Amino acid sequence: MRHLILFCCALFLLSSCETEIEDFKTENVSSAIVVYGEISNVDGPYNVRLNYVSAYSPYDITQFSGQPITDANVRILDGSGKETAFYEKSKGYYLSPVGFKGVVGQKYKLRIKLLDGKTIESNFQTINSAPELAEFSYSFQDATKVEDMRFPLKASIKDPKATEDYYFVKRQDFRQFLLTCPAPPPPPAPTPPCNCLCWQAPQNTQPYLLDDFLLSGKNLSLDVGQLPYEDFTNWVVQLDAYSVSKETYTYWKRLEDQRKLNGGIFDKVPAQVVGNLKCITDPSQEVLGYFMVGGLTQKRLTVDRFNGIPEAAYRKLGFYVDFNNIRRKDIPLWNCKDASFIKYNLGYSLPPL
């Protein structure tokens, strides 16, 4: 649809078709409760977050996240009737006890009792077998200019035949970055140790959604794109692939369809996307969000951007890094961990998988 708009712009010689309305604001007239929680076959702890809907205002920092709902009784029930209580780690953030872990084949549901007596429940959903990644690899694509050099990635899920399967995949990238060390002090002062190699992990909230409709039993490709070649540090791509129910897939698909609306003439009319939770004591209480249950496979791919690169490409990169000040020569630091100007600076090490 977006293409159609661009086409119209070109066809009708317009300079701009889409304009942002910066002062649009609606009062928060919704009293809906938002719940999000997950359980899988991978070690916990699992978390559940409870909060209210916030006003639709793009730039109001106080409205960035909804108000948390505290002091709720949050439990997970399994198919055998066993209940596991969560504890409130921080406001509106509830964690499962240590050692609690989902089991493939078991069904689970979430039950929340609020302070005001309202009870919210999800339906039962079963943890499917964790999906298998058929391929997760990369290659190097040389080019004349460094800007055009790429590391194309490939990833696919091996879909079992004869079953209807749905997948929800999260992606988290970890980029190693190099900063410049300050010039050493003049002798005889000893040169302090300098750590210039750290990890950055910008948050990514874009899911991949896959289904095996018309492709059952085949490898389902994930459109994981390519990485740039802007330094020779490592880059790690982590995929968390969930095998989920059709209901879960449809929920995310509807959210995605709605999030990507572009006002075009073939847009669907937006509507509230209601998940698998409802308030069983007060049907008029709107509950949004989802309790997601799925078999999970986590895998990391380390893209080595140093070894195996053609000499000529590597030399060009050297000039490129220097010319574009990739390593921030203007802010020399003894310790890259201290760089607050790097978003999501994790320091020296990656989180454990």
Add this chain to the structure above:
Amino acid sequence: MKKGLRVILLLLLCGPIALAQRKGYVVFSGKIIDVENKAPIEGASVFFSGSSEGGTTDSLGVFSVTIAARSYQVIARSLGYKYKTFRLDLTKNAQATIELERSEQLLGEVVITAEKADANVNRAMMGVEKMSSKTLKKLPTLMGEADVIRSILLLPGVSTVGEGASGFNVRGGNVDQNLVLLDGVPLFNTSHLFGFFTGFNADMVQDLSLYKGGIPSMYGGRASSVLDVRVKEGDFDKWSMQGGVGPISSRILVDGPLVKGKTSLIVGARGSISDFYMKYFPNPSLAKSKADFYDVNFKLTHRFGKNQRISLSGYASNDGFKFAQDTLYSWNTKTLSFKHNALLKGDLSHNFTAFYSDYTYGIEGQKQGLEFLWKPSIIQTSLKEELSKDLGKAGRLDMGAEISAFSNDAGSFVPNSSSSKIDKFAMSTEYTREMAAYMGHSVPIGKKFNLDYGLRYAYYQLLGPGEFYQYKLGTPREINTITDTLNATSNDVVASYGGFEPRLSFAIKLDTSFSIKIGFNRMQQFRHLLSNTMAVSPSDIWKNSNQQIPPQVADQYSIGFFKNFTNASNAVFETSVEMYYKNLNNVVDYVDGAQLYLNPTVETQLLVGKGMAYGAEFFLKKSRGKRLTGWISYTYARTFRTIQANENQKEANFGIQFPANFDTPHTFKFVLNNRWTNRISFNANFTYTTGRPITYPNGRYKIYSFNDLYDYAVETGIFPRPGLAQATYTYNGSTYSYLVAKEIKELLDGYSTASFTLRNAERIPDYIRLDVGITIDPKPGKRWQGSWNFSIYNLLGRQNAYSVYFRSSTGEINQAKTYQLSVLGAAIPSITYNFKF
């Protein structure tokens, strides 16, 4: 089935009894023909001074009027012709052939109708608008394209979802509820370039009639309106060629006699030229895009003597659209029709039509390894017989019957290359049959009253072969509530529906220039366009009524007041107020997030509900004038839908009534045509409408599904932690930098999405547009006749909102953003050259 057929036969046999001719009255009958090629003129009118009587010619140009024996000044007129007036002394029954000359002069041009000035007051029907091809071409254009549907959008009671949206909405009806007939053949898609232009060539149009209410009984099959477009016939006397070059497309039309005086042919073709210049756009995506269309019409007519003719006509239209992507959208229509009409005996004429139409649409996927083809289609084959008998003083009697067979292929999804790893997904073809019989009688009752009444009976069958699902009663339809699968064999009747459609129009003439009219009509519709997008798209599928989806039925009640004024210079002003109330039963709606494509159980995604529309249309038209003609209209109209839960379905919008997507309460339009000189005229039209409804968010929320990293960093103390940031100061013109302490912490963020509430509860900004154009007509008397049209569409350059929408990014900081889209948000000039020789 048998019951249905009995009713149809009964209708055919029953007609009103002709009234005996009264004493002192005579029958004046005859034929109105073109003075040049002697072709009969259909729809021409004959009027008599000092009498409210009048007649209209049928397809053979024949009329018959029973009128008191005395002397009259007779006026004969037709769209596109100069009117003719002559003295007539009637003492006994008489016959005459009246020849009309084509109207090349612009003097006294009639903008919208060529009927007698007070015909709008006299006739019983209301809610009918007629437009000639000449009027069509005088209106300002978008990119130089004279356009049928853009033109009728200027009439009161006709609206659209927005700029570039396919189709149109009449008096609160959906787009698929309009019966669009091109020379009697219904079209399933009337658009080129998605919806920017009409799918057929305006050069081929003889005239068009839009029935918003008071729909004659000969029409049926759609619930809301009828747009009957008549195609020109070729000239029987001499060959001519005309054409035009515009920025979007080029056109050519050739017509003339194959056998002089007996057989004529007209062929028109139009093709887009956008592909030609798209490749010169600097944007590589646009350069690789494709947006082409063409349409071709022909009509071959042969006369057998004076009273009989046959014609064979065809229409083909094709669209292809691809935007530098791997997906090609296409849609095309092919129709072929045969007609025979004859004056059988005295004043009985017959029209026989047989036609075949094939509408194929779909998508072709061209991505390597995933090539696919999806091509649904709907094929209609119909036979129709219409009889029209002039009963003299007792009016005119029309009756007829038609039978149609449809095959509706929902489109199988098939791999389209040997390397494609796509599996085939088979969808079924549904077969249906539709039969209808009708009778209509138009009769004057005394001098004060006119009555048009009619009855149509339509009968529909959904046939095998195929698999049809039955669902558990008492619970909303879902795939897991299927209780049984009916395997029907060929011609098994799976579901059938039938019903009467009464039509009534009644006019009370309070004086010769003032009348009050009331009307009622019922329409049924057995197939529905499934579209849960804001505007219909060319890949929307048509679904037949089945056990779960009953036919849509629309009842319209209307009342109108018509008053004409004539000023000292003989200019006529027609005024009218028409009010209507429309009740829509069994309108189709959709479950939230409905999956309509490749869904063998699509009825689980459909909801059936009620709709209603009401409104008042105020109209002032200066239909005749030496220099200035045009009209002004104001319409107040509302249209709503209510989808309530019942034992077989869930509700939509909590069961609360909501405005339809195209509900625009206030609409103001004017159209003017000002003749500056004999050759140059200025045209303008203006439209104001209330912004259409939209669903606004009532809040925003985040789903914390992507916070493993954040939680880890907080848990391990990575966030927050002490850090350093760069700061600078300037001294003596030099900038110095240093490090300052700054805490390293990140915001808790999540997948951001808007919370929505009641459907269509808010509105986008109002729509205002002014178009102007200048037409320079050819010099009279020259063989090569070149004409120019200069237009500026949206002269005010207003960025009318097509939509307001809400989008949030995915990434680091997910903000809720609001955008407005204007489809044609600037003044768009165009120039078109038309020629004829």
